[in-house]
Amino acid sequence: MKEQxxxxxxxxxxxxxxxxxxxxxxxxxxxxQPEFIAELCxxxxxxxxxxxxxxxxxxxxSRLGIKYKSLETLSAIRDWEKAKMEYNARTLPxxxxxxxxxxDGLCGIDDEKNAAAQKARYPVIKPFLDKTENKYQWCIAAxxxxxxAKKVFPEKTPxxxxxxxxDAILNASxxxxxxxAAWEEHNRDLADKxxxxxxxxxxxxxxxSSNGTDLKVGLIENSVFCGGxxxxxxxxxxxxxxxxxxxxxxxxxxxxxxxVYSTRPLSYRGRLIENFRLEFKDGRVVKSHAEKGDDILKxxxxxxxxxxxxxxxxxxxxDSPIRRLRLLFYSTLFDENASCHLALGExxxxxxxDYEKYTLDECRKMGVNESMxxxxxxxxxxxxDIYGTTFDGKKVRIFKNGNFAI
Numbered sequence: 173m174k175e176q177x178x179x180x181x182x183x184x185x186x187x188x189x190x191x192x193x194x195x196x197x198x199x200x201x202x203x204x205q206p207e208f209i210a211e212l213c214x215x216x217x218x219x220x221x222x223x224x225x226x227x228x229x230x231x232x233x234s235r236l237g238i239k240y241k242s243l244e245t246l247s248a249i250r251d252w253e254k255a256k257m258e259y260n261a262r263t264l265p266x267x268x269x270x271x272x273x274x275x276d277g278l279c280g281i282d283d284e285k286n287a288a289a290q291k292a293r294y295p296v297i298k299p300f301l302d303k304t305e306n307k308y309q310w311c312i313a314a315x316x317x318x319x320x321a322k323k324v325f326p327e328k329t330p331x332x333x334x335x336x337x338x339d340a341i342l343n344a345s346x347x348x349x350x351x352x353a354a355w356e357e358h359n360r361d362l363a364d365k366x367x368x369x370x371x372x373x374x375x376x377x378x379x380x381s382s383n384g385t386d387l388k389v390g391l392i393e394n395s396v397f398c399g400g401x402x403x404x405x406x407x408x409x410x411x412x413x414x415x416x417x418x419x420x421x422x423x424x425x426x427x428x429x430x431x432v433y434s435t436r437p438l439s440y441r442g443r444l445i446e447n448f449r450l451e452f453k454d455g456r457v458v459k460s461h462a463e464k465g466d467d468i469l470k471x472x473x474x475x476x477x478x479x480x481x482x483x484x485x486x487x488x489x490x491d492s493p494i495r496r497l498r499l500l501f502y503s504t505l506f507d508e509n510a511s512c513h514l515a516l517g518e519x520x521x522x523x524x525x526d527y528e529k530y531t532l533d534e535c536r537k538m539g540v541n542e543s544m545x546x547x548x549x550x551x552x553x554x555x556x557d558i559y560g561t562t563f564d565g566k567k568v569r570i571f572k573n574g575n576f577a578i
Contacts, residue, residue, distance in 0.1 A: 173338065178211055180313075180347040183414065185215035187355045188311035189266040190410040193220030196265035200227045204272040204317035212268070221266075231277035231442065238281045238289075246285070247292035257300040264308040266410075272317030275502035278442025286441070287471050294476075294544045305532050306522055309410035314341055314505055323502050344415045344494045344506055355411060362400035365419050368578055369397040369487075372568055376427075376561040377485055379512075381553040383433045387452065389485055389514075390427025392539045393563065394525045397421045397487075405528055417494060417509040420486040422519035424539035426455035428482050432514065436500065436507045436550035437464075444502065445469045448549075456480050457516070473516070478543030484515035490554055490574025504548050511552030512571070517543035 185191050197216045201209050213224045237246065278286075316337035318330050324340075325333040341347075346354040379387045399419035401409050431451045438445040448462035448469055457480040462469045473480045488511055495510035519542070521527050521535035536542050558571035569577045 181212040181215045183351040185219045191219040197221045197224045199268045201270040202272045205315040246289040249296045261303045267310040269312045271314040274319035275439045313414040359400040366397045374560040375563045378559045381556040385432045387430035387432045389423045392424045417492045418486040422523040425541045428452040428455045438549045481541045483517045483519035483541045486513045508548040511550040513548045513550045515548045517545035
């Protein structure tokens with residue numbers, strides 16, 4: 173496994189973030205697998221990085237900050253933080269996010285206080301996010317934290333659970349044998365599926381399954397399905413998610429009608445939301461209920477005006493390689509790739525055809541949703557059917573019994 177883990181680090185640095193010669197790299201990680209982070213740093217340097225910085229985060233420390241800091245202190249963005257964001261917006265380092273956090277790690281915090289702080293910080297952060305949109309490479313991947321591993325494999329010892337989760341991560345990430353070549357082939361397959369869908373020129377998607385989901389979602393006329401590798405405005409190809417099985421599009425804000433039921437738990441900022449239902453009218457969630465985590469679901473939906481609108485529709489076959497692992501990962505990065513999903517909040521400007529010709533504001537005026545959140549939630553079932561309606565009025569079956577029908 174040691175050699176596989178090394179190849180996994182190389183995959184993230186090269187096919188994932190695709191670090192360019194002379195480019196700086198910023199890695200954000202929990203201190204769960206420091207040896208892996210060191211290996212990842214080395215792989216970034218071997219790929220040509222000029223410098224690699226690691227920003228450590230630790231859930232227990234985050235909990236303490238939320239508990240003991242005043243709201244004013246928790247909300248503050250200091251001058252050095254602004255200077256850092258300005259520097260990164262100017263220099264555009266590649267960014268790598270390594271997820272290993274405990275899915276329940278922030279249970280019991282003051283959610284209202286935490287949400288209020290995030291809302292206060294966002295107006296300061298947003299201009300830097302807008303300034304760097306589609307301009308740099310980024311990649312999210314994972315390593316098995318001890319608490320996360322025990323959540324997935326509660327019957328195993330901590331060491332056995334971490335080993336089992338490593339096995340699952342490497343399998344799901346196509347990192348078991350020549351991962352870079354495996355991803356090249358995978359990206360070709362996803363690009364082919366996108367081309368088939370885009371040739372249909374769809375106006376609407378209609379989701380139906382026996383659990384009660386019955387939802388119609390409208391699409392932007394000049395939008396396109398994307399999947400797998402993406403490209404910066406300067407032409408650098410990268411893979412933002414490892415693993416990734418999805419083909420996605422950003423729907424048109426204001427065009428969603430009906431009801432949808434979740435089929436897997438959603439881990440939102442260290443808390444789980446389970447078995448929830450959303451009802452949409454005029455594109456917006458007008459009713460919601462979760463059997464577990466209903467309070468945090470309502471907090472999420474109220475983060476800003478755009479949080480209750482859809483930002484993404486993603487298509488993943490029920491027979492996805494990740495679902496075939498028969499694991500509930502309690503991690504959106506993995507669970508979203510085992511099932512068709514939708515996302516509340518921010519949409520993707522790069523789903524507009526020839527997006528590089530438009531400003532971010534122009535993409536948003538076309539209907540790409542704007543929000544401080546982007547939260548994927550899983551809706552795929554074995555009997556999910558999806559019908560598409562084209563702009564010239566034809567009805568096309570996109571999914572039958574949970575899998576592609578085209």
